[in-house]
Amino acid sequence: MNPASNLESFSQFPLLDLRGRHLNTAELKAAMPRAETTFDVASHAVEEIINKVRGDGFAALAELASRFDGVQQQHPLVPQEELVRALEALDPAVRAALEESIARARVFADAQKPDDATVEIAPGATVTHKWVPVSRVGLYVPGGLAVYPSSVVMNVVPAMAAGVGSIALASPPQKDFGGLPHPTILAAARLLGIDEVYAIGGAQAVAAFAYGVPANDFGPALAPVDVVTGPGNVFVATAKRLVKSVVGIDAEAGTTEIAILADDSAEPAFVAADLISQAEHDPHAASVLVTPSEKLAEAVRRELAAQISSTKHVERVREALSGPQSGVIMVDDVEHGIAVCDAYAAEHLEIHTQNASGIAGRIRNAGAVFVGNYSPVSLGDYCAGSNHVLPTSGTATFASGLNVTTFLKAVQIVDYNQRALREVSGHIVSLATAEDLPAHGDAVTVRFPS
Template sequence: MTAATNPDSSFALPVLDLRGRRLGPAELKAAMPRAETTFDVASHAVEEIIGSVRSRGFEALAELAQRFDGVEQAHPKVPAEALEEALAALDPAVRAGLEESIARARTFAEAQKPADAVVPIADGATVTHKWVPVARVGLYVPGGLAVYPSSVVMNVVPALAAGVGSIALASPPQKDFGGLPHPTILAAARLLGIDEVYAIGGAQAVAAFAYGVPASDAGPALEPVDVVTGPGNVFVATAKRLVKSVVGIDAEAGTTEIAILADETASPAFVAADMISQAEHDPHAASVLVTDSAALADAVRAELAVQAAATRHAERVAQALTGPQSGIIFVDDVEQGIAVCDAYAAEHLEIHTRDAAAVAARIRNAGAIFVGDYSPVSLGDYCAGSNHVLPTSGTATFASGLNVTTFLKAVQIIDYGRAALQEVGGHIVALAQAEDLPAHGDAVSVRFRDAAAAAAPPAGR
């Protein structure tokens, strides 16, 4: 993308002009604006952190808390009284907002639970696809530039709906709060009934969840989990990548991103506000406008200049909007815009076009799709009922947002009677011989050998 200035704008917004160009899928995907990948840079440091936590347990966690968070820590578990105090002190308006968010998220999560499938294959033969919750999960809630009680809701609610029996939550220790996670995080956890909360941040939290930490003089053990979920920075994402052969993960979520597909009917003020809403997360956040209207693009630039200057995190927003991961993509029409959106595979995709619902229905690749003027991404961040832990960096081409099935696994149950097995026994023997695995066939034949011998005529006849 190239930077283009506008007389109404106080900063340059990168531009990619695809008008009159017909790119193939691979070319289109390669042209999409992306932040620079930093996994390779983080890998060595994260490997060292994981190794240290595995070998030295709570001692290593205490050193890392001092190094990264500037706090003294004997044991990272948050006392029960701290959770109670945080909830008691929670602003009533924030509590009401969290309760509404929880109620809507719970309604949606409960509806996601898949039914078991019991399939009669033949007489006396059934195969069952049974959904079972994992036994224990570790949920990570980031700290950093903002406070995310909403991420507590988004992680915990689907895990509870799935029926997970043991839930642990970790969030970075905060020097300003006596080495505990932010009190709003603690209050949200207590509101949801989570009492196993740890003041552990970053890659070390993922390592502790994946491998567990044995009991020591510092305190009781932190038992390993089966699945780790939750967003975080590049170190958290890299740690999840490195432990996913040991535990399940939701995704290697990166910095937030929004794409907006808009035509000339869109409101420039709404589009600009929504781009800014995601840009305020992080200087590396991505905000991308896909449009066939030069007039709309100019109007959005003008709105960005006014709204970005007035927002609290103006400097951060300006950095994000002018970075290589953000900008305006010009297309010939909405049809080409749909192709661009599928190639970009945004974490959040807003549709501001004529007949927005019909356009949204044609999108294949997105973490979540927000339809029309009154479904902004911030609705999904808090109170839509949907989940805001979503795939980033183009992984929405194959990955889904956090949901109930993240915390479930499918077990197949095979129940055949004697006659049902005998019906396919010859096929099994033939296939086993074809694969040069004769013992597989013998494992079936042995079950009928006595019966075959008994049915054979006496020798000499």
Template sequence: MTISSESPATPSTATVSFRTVDLRGRGLTLAGLRAAVPRARQNTVADAEEKVLDIISAVRQQGFAALSDLALRFDGVEQVHPRVPAESLAKALAELDPAVRSALEESISRARQFADGQRPRNVDVELGDGALVSQNWVPVSRVGLYVPGGLAVYPSSVIMNVVPALAAGVESIALASPPQKDFGGLPHPTILAAAALLGISEVYAIGGAQAIAAFAYGVQAGDAGPALDPVDVVTGPGNIFVATAKRLVKGVVGIDSEAGTTEIAILADSSAQPDLVAADLISQAEHDPKAASVLFTDSEDLAVAVRAELDRQAAITKHSQRVCEALSGPQSGVVLVEDLEQGIAACDAYAAEHLEIMTADAPAVAARIRNAGAIFVGDYSPVSLGDYCAGSNHVLPTSGTAAFSSGLNVTTFLRAIQVVNYSRAALEEVRGHIVSLSAAEDLPAHGDAVTARFSTTA
């Protein structure tokens, strides 16, 4: 993200309507908690799915012609072919603000160290003399990485996508980001510079659901230019349309998770500092009017103090209107809980993309959380740290999918292949068991395939 040198924002007249959900005394089950916590309205998801299906169909049937039409429709850009020229990547890197380059290089260094430590080891297990079973981790051949645009600029997302793919050993990497009318139909120059800094040369000016469709199904070569080859895995954050597209193409390709519009949850008690809680809620609300900011607390006094801080800080932040809209939406609010136990249960039911712990003995509380994309412990580990320079990855599951999905990491780009290597003697040892089990399952040919190996003296 570019560094702003602007003067402080003029106070806004927008107001925050931060709603309250009171769980105290209700004795809710897990299902009840999931139904009670703040969420975006479901009709929004249904509307997005209908639109995304149309986009996917158009890209599959019309290829580059559809991508060109969609670039004009959504981005106001006339486009012949979406591939970014090599000279544009080089120019963007050469003209990158030195301070931003230094920040990107530090972020890359920390992300690489963490990614390098994530790669799982291959395993060989000898189950008997001549009976060897192995599990080998192998990178996918080709990946498509999506970097959002629109209301903000996200070179940090270039790093978060590319670094673990490189650490996994992926050999073919394509990156897509929305075309920008202000930059000649190319993605933002800082996006291009970050890609060049990481050695990524295959970059496309394609945004939204159409980028996910192009990656999943590929686009054939034609008059517009060379083909865009399909990928094996698609990763990256985005809005609800990007997340929906990823869900719809899952099975055609692998995906990291449904990393949609950002969300933050904070579990705090009376020991928390209201100004810090409010600042962190606002930091994610400035991403998008649909961003979710939720405070879980057993302290009514803290809730009151945070509301006052939200009013004060939201009025003077640069993107005040956007922040106030996000904080006032159905996806945001304060959730009052009886005690820390119910707070932990409610947080697990919510399964936040980002979860901050601002309680007494925060490390112990964090250790009890089961469902979250990433957990930030204590006053000096804000989500903003994870967005840029923690070394962790900020491409994380949203909308409750952290209950079963993981954030982007090296294993996203790896497959575990099992290798079975038995000798004749080792197979003979389990021959009778195989015949018995195949008969029990009424699949006698399975047993015959084993006994055939001992019917002759090979």
């Protein structure tokens, strides 16, 4: 197929021309292409789901499973024999791939574990920064348009590396599999030793994890968790936002997005393939090319036209690439492109430029950065050793990808002896008096009677 002959067939790839425009950071952020379905739009529906689950427990989960997934359930806990059966039936090639993914993820996760730090502030005065795993976590694995056993790996491995003692996993019930999650999801959970798996999808899974669900006549209670992690659509991400005053979350890992910073040295076929690879996730997925090169932009459009016609999920990909969340952003030069990429704060950012490693080192805002021609996002999705649960929708300006510290909390331990406290007692009294909190000072002076 001649790509050039198909240029017009994909002219709907949007264009945002920022050349010659001197925008500040706030203006750049406002100009970035984003999906029309926002958290504000989803919030009302998600609040209703959360309140329903809190009020009606498993009855609400059953009603939502019927409405959204077309399945009937009395209790969502997956029987142990189904986990065993799923692993026994797993394609050996898929099992081998999962085992390799697990092994690589464990190497990286084990390296992330921080050490405790104890500092002697003065003789007899120490302060310790102690890392403690949370007690229980709820891990979400999406379903729907695709199957994500890789997300089981990405959620579970860092939780285990952190030392979490109780791990529960939820994934949407599937009508084609008797109301259970997809068997490949169940197999991955079993492979990792997870035996508490629930057939619960979407925002309702997040609500169930956050608030817990009392037992019913058909099964045990679902105990609330301390941290909820995992990717999902905008409704899952919104639910995580709404419950994060109750539980910890990893990040608002919503509908996927990729940005590619590229110059004339980039290979158009690679760039187009990588844009398509993320677009096939979801019609609302974002695929953005940032480039100073009109020649490259045109070549990528041609490649998109050629490659889309032969991809499996052609309609889904076309819808995603032609949506307001996708397109080409023209910039003055690579320096301008770096500023645009930091404003966009992509979940996945690929660098296809000269001196790609040097450019990657200058990026501040991205969930993960992929360097050069042979580090595509799909590598990170499966076998890089990195984690693919990453912040989306610009939240990478302040949020991190899922990692071991997501499942840890820091406890400060203060240990002063009598002499060490006496040395600072006067300062404590002075500060307590300045803040008009004299009892704070009294709590020190009572220990040193005249």
